[in-house]
Amino acid sequence: xxxxxxFQNHLQTLQSETARTLAELNLDGLVLSAGIPGWYFEDDQNxxxxxxxxxxxxxxxxxSQHILLFIPGQKLQLRLYQPADFWHESKPFEPDFWGDSxxxxxxxxxxxxxxxxxxxxxxxxxxxxxxxxRKAGLEVEAEGLLSRLNWQRLVKxxxxxxxxxxxxxxxxAGHKAAERSFRQGGSELDIHFAFMQAARSQEQxxxxxxxxxxxxxxxxxxxxxxxxEVHNGKVLLIDAGASTRGYGSDIxxxxxxxxxxEEFQALLTDMGTLQAGLVNAITPNMMMGDLxxxxxxxxxxxxxxxxxILDCDVAKAIDLGFTMAFFPHGLGHMLGLLVHDVAGKxxxxxxxxxxxxxxxxxxxxTRPLQPGTVVTVEPGVYFxxxxxxxIRQGPNCRNLNWALIDRLMPCGGIRIEDNIHVHEQGVRxxxxxxxP
Ligand code: GLY
Ligand code: MN
Ligand code: MN
Numbered sequence: 001x002x003x004x005x006x007f008q009n010h011l012q013t014l015q016s017e018t019a020r021t022l023a024e025l026n027l028d029g030l031v032l033s034a035g036i037p038g039w040y041f042e043d044d045q046n047x048x049x050x051x052x053x054x055x056x057x058x059x060x061x062x063x064s065q066h067i068l069l070f071i072p073g074q075k076l077q078l079r080l081y082q083p084a085d086f087w088h089e090s091k092p093f094e095p096d097f098w099g100d101s102x103x104x105x106x107x108x109x110x111x112x113x114x115x116x117x118x119x120x121x122x123x124x125x126x127x128x129x130x131x132x133x134r135k136a137g138l139e140v141e142a143e144g145l146l147s148r149l150n151w152q153r154l155v156k157x158x159x160x161x162x163x164x165x166x167x168x169x170x171x172x173a174g175h176k177a178a179e180r181s182f183r184q185g186g187s188e189l190d191i192h193f194a195f196m197q198a199a200r201s202q203e204q205x206x207x208x209x210x211x212x213x214x215x216x217x218x219x220x221x222x223x224x225x226x227x228x229e230v231h232n233g234k235v236l237l238i239d240a241g242a243s244t245r246g247y248g249s250d251i252x253x254x255x256x257x258x259x260x261x262e263e264f265q266a267l268l269t270d271m272g273t274l275q276a277g278l279v280n281a282i283t284p285n286m287m288m289g290d291l292x293x294x295x296x297x298x299x300x301x302x303x304x305x306x307x308x309i310l311d312c313d314v315a316k317a318i319d320l321g322f323t324m325a326f327f328p329h330g331l332g333h334m335l336g337l338l339v340h341d342v343a344g345k346x347x348x349x350x351x352x353x354x355x356x357x358x359x360x361x362x363x364x365x366t367r368p369l370q371p372g373t374v375v376t377v378e379p380g381v382y383f384x385x386x387x388x389x390x391i392r393q394g395p396n397c398r399n400l401n402w403a404l405i406d407r408l409m410p411c412g413g414i415r416i417e418d419n420i421h422v423h424e425q426g427v428r429x430x431x432x433x434x435x436p
Pocket of ligand 3: 239240250251252417
């Protein structure tokens with residue numbers, strides 16, 4: 001199926017689901033706006049602009065201030081903001097695969113963008129320009145609307161999967177170039193540039209800031225620096241994605257050279273097997289929390305087998321909080337238009353939330369992995385001083401192998417992350433189709 005047809009089907013489903021939402025809430029229509037760029041404090045420069053993700057769900061047009069109006073039974077209206085401006089170029093509207101799905105109006109005057117949207121009807125608004133929307137007579141924060149818009153984002157349409165596959169393809173090219181740069185002794189900045197060039201991306205295109213950590217810096221989960229003075233790393237942890245039409249991939253790989261301690265190389269190999277085992281363990285509709293618990297069990301086994309945890313069985317290693325110290329984040333999250341996508345805790349369209357898992361109250365995703373969702377699977381093992389030191393000072397100190405931990409500390413840690421499309425029959429690993 002071509003992109004045009006995929007998009008038309010996507011939009012068709014979106015319109016019928018939204019018509020149902022509006023009928024449930026006794027509303028006549030919905031307005032979504034792309035949003036407006038912000039400013040740095042006391043500066044005439046803008047931070048990179050990212051459009052309203054709900055707008056992107058409907059329309060891949062880049063740029064700011066566009067407005068979309070949906071009234072069930074009428075052709076979708078798109079007001080494209082293209083001010084007369086010789087300082088900046090507005091991306092011209094070229095009827096692409098998506099353009100004929102809308103009645104498009106080019107608007108050069110900001111006032112006119114917001115004119116005649118409500119027209120005496122109950123039209124809801126969701127987006128960042130709430131003041132303008134109120135002035136335009138739109139209903140802002142209509143009760144029950146956001147949970148339904150988020151609910152519609154959970155199951156990805158074939159069009160959305162197509163976008164995620166392309167975002168994966170781009171990021172995979174970046175990851176391969178990054179690994180080459182690492183093995184040639186590149187700095188974090190070299191590796192970053194190698195990724196960006198091969199992924200054909202600018203910073204503002206990325207779904208999230210690249211995490212490119214050599215050696216001990218891999219222990220910072222969201223490490224952001226790009227050091228240029230450190231070369232010839234023994235370990236690289238790279239967590240980097242790319243975007244296509246607003247959909248982002250989220251991929252992590254960890255590499256070690258032969259100069260890394262043998263124990264670390266062995267741990268890395270086994271983490272690869274462990275991560276693949278977790279992906280294979282997914283069954284449609286299983287609870288993400290259960291997969292997270294399974295990950296802790298597998299990580300406990302791994303740490304015991306590698307003699308990092310001593311004189312302990314799996315249950316005790318978890319109960320004493322050892323696996324939490326080595327693996328302190330969630331196993332994964334919903335992925336789509338946001339890297340940590342919406343509705344990870346939502347159980348129905350009205351917004352009922354799943355109860356937090358008392359074992360792991362901070363998990364981002366606590367819902368069933370229902371067919372059609374896309375989720376990351378990203379187990380890790382890290383050597384984080386801040387989390388390990390209290391154990392070293394505490395009563396269970398002798399259950400950890402400190403000589404080995406101190407040898408592995410300069411390696412930082414390991415994370416391996418793939419993006420998984422859950423469907424009725426099982427799972428599709430989108431990442432492994434492009435990156436081993
Ligand atoms: N890259 C952020 C994450 O993996 O959640
Ligand atoms: Mn992730
Ligand atoms: Mn990631």
